[in-house]
Each structure stands twice: as structure tokens, then as C-alpha cells.
Amino acid sequence: MGPLRSMRDGIGFDTLLIGFALLYLLAFAGLPLLYNVIISFQQVDVFSLGTLLHPGAGWDNYLSIFRDPLAQMVLWNTIIFTVGSVAFQFTIGFAFALFFHQKFPGATWFRGLFLAAWVMPGLVVGVLWNWLLSGDFGVINHVLLSMGLISEPIFWRSDIDVSLYSVILANIWYGMPFNMILLSVGLAAIPDDLYEAAALDGATAWQKFWTITLPMMRSTIGAVLALGVIFTLQQFDLFAAITSGGPAGSSTVAQYWSWQLSFREFDFGRGAVISVMMILVVLAVSLVYVRSTRAETRM
């Protein structure tokens, strides 16, 4: 009798729904994650990939990754890529969100148009930028040259000092609209009467932004930044399409290296090591995200 009643009063039904979600998460996210951690301690090659048991490797995979001559460069590249991408995606996205928040004719329509970039598949965006950034015949070089800003073409994809920044440039363009939309939603949630009250008190636009907009957006900003970091650490397609991590590894970031180790050299154990370390970073960032969104629901 008990379970049936709890179904009817809704409490058991809640549990049931949560149970499904939990079960799904455990099966399709938890187990693969766990398996990934396990194979990072094993010797896994191409043909033993399908079997569950592999010879153990202890910390060998970890040590060989840390000692790899590429490791230090990849770490720096990943930090530069993540910080560079997120910082500009966010500030430009915020600027656009504020701009479209001014209620001028067609504002929402234009804002929607920006999403077109974000809904495109990453590989398509990558191929597009690959053309734009081409050294000899690229549009970007052509524009810069004809404006007299540069005197020699820049080999965006092939110059080891520039290649990483080329991908960052493409990634900023790609991820900015998403930042803008989330921040727009945050802006829309701020009650207008706060601004009206501030206006009556004679606050300047800057004071309004600094004392109303930013504090009210705190949780949104936390969430957007956390998501930005996570999405940036996931970014793979742009590397594959624009530089393939090269030349000479100069634009290789952790996620791309992990893929190269696993699916180009079939060294799944070492590939897993990198993803385990990335999971730890993402977990930390996720905590920020969860805290931010929790504050949001309270508000």
C-alpha cells in the first residue's frame, strides 16, 4: 500500500524520476569516466581495446606523459588557449549583450542572427577559418595587406609563433554568440525599476553598470565563465580543421594531444592519462558552475 500512496502523493514519483536520471548518468557518464581512469593505468593497444582486462601499467603512463618533451608546451598552449578564448568570448559577448539590450528597432532580430555562427558545426567553422587564414590567398591577409596594416602576409596556420592564436581567433568568433545569449538572458532578468530608481538618484550609465548590472549578473557571469572554460577545453574541431595541432606541435592543446595519442598512435593508456587530468580540471570548474547556478535559483 505504501509505495502506491507515495506514487500518488508525488514523493515516490519524484524519486522515480531522479532514479532514472541517476541511472542514466551512472551508465552513460559514470562508467565511461571510471573506465577511462582505469585504462590510464593499463597498457591498452589497438587490438586489446575491446576486452575489459588489460595488463597493468602502474604509473608508467603518467610518468611518460610528464616526461614527454611535448608536455610542457602542451600545458602552456592549453592555458593560453583557454584563458585567451574565454576572456575575449566573454568580454566581446558581454559588450554585444549590453548593446542589444538597448531597445532599438531590430535588436532582438540581430541578436538572433548572431546565433547563426554558434549553431554551425565546429568542423564547418574550422574549414571556413582555414580558408580565411590561408597564408597566400586568405581573405584576412588580403584585407590587412590592402589596408596597409601589414607589409608581408602572415602565415597564420604555418608560423609557429602565430598558429595557436589563429585557432584562438576562430574560437572567439565561434563561442562569442553563446556567451552573448546567456548574458542577454541575465540582463533581461534584472528588474527595470532598479535602473529607474538609480536614474532618479542621478546615477550615470557607468555607475548603473558597476553597481546594478554587474552585481545582479554575478551568478550568470560565474556560470557563463565556467561553461566557457568547459566548452573551450572540449574544442577539438577547430584544431583538426585549421592547424592539425601544428606546425611542430606549436598549436597542440591537451584535448588534441589526447586524441592524437589515442587515435593516431593508438596509445590509449597515455591518451587516457591526459583526459583524466582534464576531467579533474573540468570537475573543479563544474563546482564553480554548480555554485553559480545554485545562487541563481535562490534569487
Next chain:
Amino acid sequence: MKQTLTALAFAALLTSTANVAAQDVTLTLWTESATGAEATFAGEFTEMDNGITIDVREIRFDDIVTENLRAFATGTNPDIISIDNPDHAAFAARGAFLDLTDLATASDQIDMDNYFPGPRSSFTWDGGVYGIPRASNTIALYYNKDLFEAAGLDPDNPPSTWDELYEAASALTDPDNDVYGIAFSAKASEEGTFQFLPWLQMTGGSFEQVNGDGAADALSFWKTLLDEGLTSPDTLTRGQWDSTGTFNGGNAAMVISGPWELGRMAADADFDWGVTLLPVREEGGPRASALGDFNLAIFANTEHPDEAFAFLEYFDSQAHRMWPEFTRMPSRVDVPLASTGDARIDAAAEVFTEQLQYAANRGPHPEWPRISRAIQDAIQSSLTGQKEPQEALDDAQSVIDGILN
């Protein structure tokens, strides 16, 4: 009694053959192109009244190995695969491919002696036969005859040594008109390895010995072409298809590439072009080139090995169509290249046929991707100036030694 037995055995054989024909069998074939030779021949084979249907799935070149590995690991692999030849050994050595030795020996169609030794070694492993070649290709030097004339060079006397190649590239480079002297690919992928190995081999090196005497000269030669602006800096990140595109567009006066380009070049290039053997290090020096193209193999876990092999036999029987229809060179000693009707392509056929004699296999080695990666790292780190050529090759050698020993 003996006669009865023989008759019985024959009858049994007949019924088993009849069974094969009566039972409808569907095979799967994964290949890089839905319009290539494999798909075309599979379509024809399916149309035949043999009860065998072949489903073709196209897989992007870059994903062939990954996708097949994933499928093999989970038991969802195809019956037949078309695979780039340096990747063949990894599968064969680990028992993923069916040993065809007995079937091939018994076959009336397939004869191992008909294949060039290079391609043959790519699909044999430990004395066993694990596939048949789709075709063979190699690389040579394409050159723009119109630009040669404009630069005061003899279009009938293309460069034949490294020095001549360097001089021609210098004379042809014309930044004002957006023309580079030469295009090739030094990309950090199998393509870079494929393009570099011939230069290394011309100095007496091989994939097993990349830092011997003269090996650094090969890498330095490439570096000179880049440093002096005779080739586009994007050579570092561009594949062969894209670099040949710049040649077809008139933005590179020479390009190193293979016969697979002939069809597109004949259609796209609005200038007169020719093909010549890869220049050698010095007059009379050893020739070399790369051996490319795909093999066909049957996965060991197929339920229909005989039917799959029957398709391989049909495929092999169509070798004479490879050149005229797909500009791919048959790997058969006994199949001459038929005329295509385009004089330039037919002239190229002769050059490529000769070049193929000097073509060396990549591997076979089950760890080929790692060997190749070491060579790519050496190419990229020296061309970008991070390491001296000799140092880069020494580093590659120590990685390769670790893999080979």
C-alpha cells in the same frame, strides 16, 4: 569403390557450391570513396546472379583506421576493408585480417607472382597473404611548361638533380605574380612522411635509418626551399591535394604529387604541363620514390570468407580498368596502362610506371603510425627552425630504434 568416393565427393562439392549460390549473402565493404573502384566493382558484383550483395559504406580517409579499429574492437567490423597500405601490417600482424594464403594458392584468378614486389610486401606478413592490392601510386614532379618558357627554362628538359631543381625553383619563383617555384607537402601527417621518405632514400636512408650520412642534406634541402621562399610557408600545414591545387591554379610552377591528380589537373589547369621523375641527389645517383595506395583485406571474423574472397577475385580481374577509369595504376606486372585518350595523361603514365620501379614501401611494420610520427616530428621541428636537421633526425632515430628493437 574409389570411383564412387570421388563421385560422392564431387557431388558434395557441387551441392556446397549450389548452396552458396542459393543462399543470399550480404557482405559489407568499407572504403574511402563511394564512387571509387571498390564501390564501382562492388556494384557490378552485386548485379551479378551470384546471390551475393555487397553493401558499401564510405569512410573519410582520415578516419579509416580509427573507425575500423573501433568496429573491430566491438565486433561490428565489415567483411571487407579497403585500407591504406602502411596501415595494413598493424591489422595483419595482430590476426585481425583473414589469412588468404590457401585461398590465393587455389585461386585461378589471383596469382601472387603477378604483383609488383612493393605492394606485395605491404599485404604479406610473416609469410602469409593477408590481402590484395587495390592499385599502386607513387610521386613524381609535375611542372608547368608555360611558366618554364616564361622563365627562360627549357620545358623539354625539366630538372633532374636536386641542384637543378633548386635553380629551376629559384628562377620560377615570382612573388609579384604570386608564383612559388615549387609546391609539396611537409604536413605533420602520413602525407608528410610519404613525401619526405623518397628524399631520404635518395641519400641512402630508409625509415629504419633516418639519421645516416646525407640524411640531414635531404631535410636541409627542403628547409632551403622554405627559407628562401621558393615554396609557400603553408607547405608545413597543407596536404598534397591542396598544394597541387595551387599548381593547377598557376600559383606554383612545379608540384610533387601522384597520378591520382591527373584527372583533376587535366580538367582544371589551363596551361601546358608535364611530369618527370623525381630529381636525384646528384647525376647518376640512386632513384627513389614513395609507394602508396590501398589494399583490400577480409576481416578474420567474417562469416562468409569464400564469398568475400570471390569479390576479391572479381576485383583483381578488373585490374585493366584501374588506369583508364580511375587513373590508378594497377599493381599487376602483367597489366599495361591502357591509353586514356589524353596525350598528357598517357605521357604521365609512362613516367609514373618508371617511377614506380623505384618506389619503396612504408614498413610493413605493425607500429607504423608511431614510426611515421617520429619522422613527421623531425620534419616539422627542423623546418620551423626549432632543431637543426641532424639533431631532429637523431631524435627521430632514437624513437624509431625504440620501436624497432
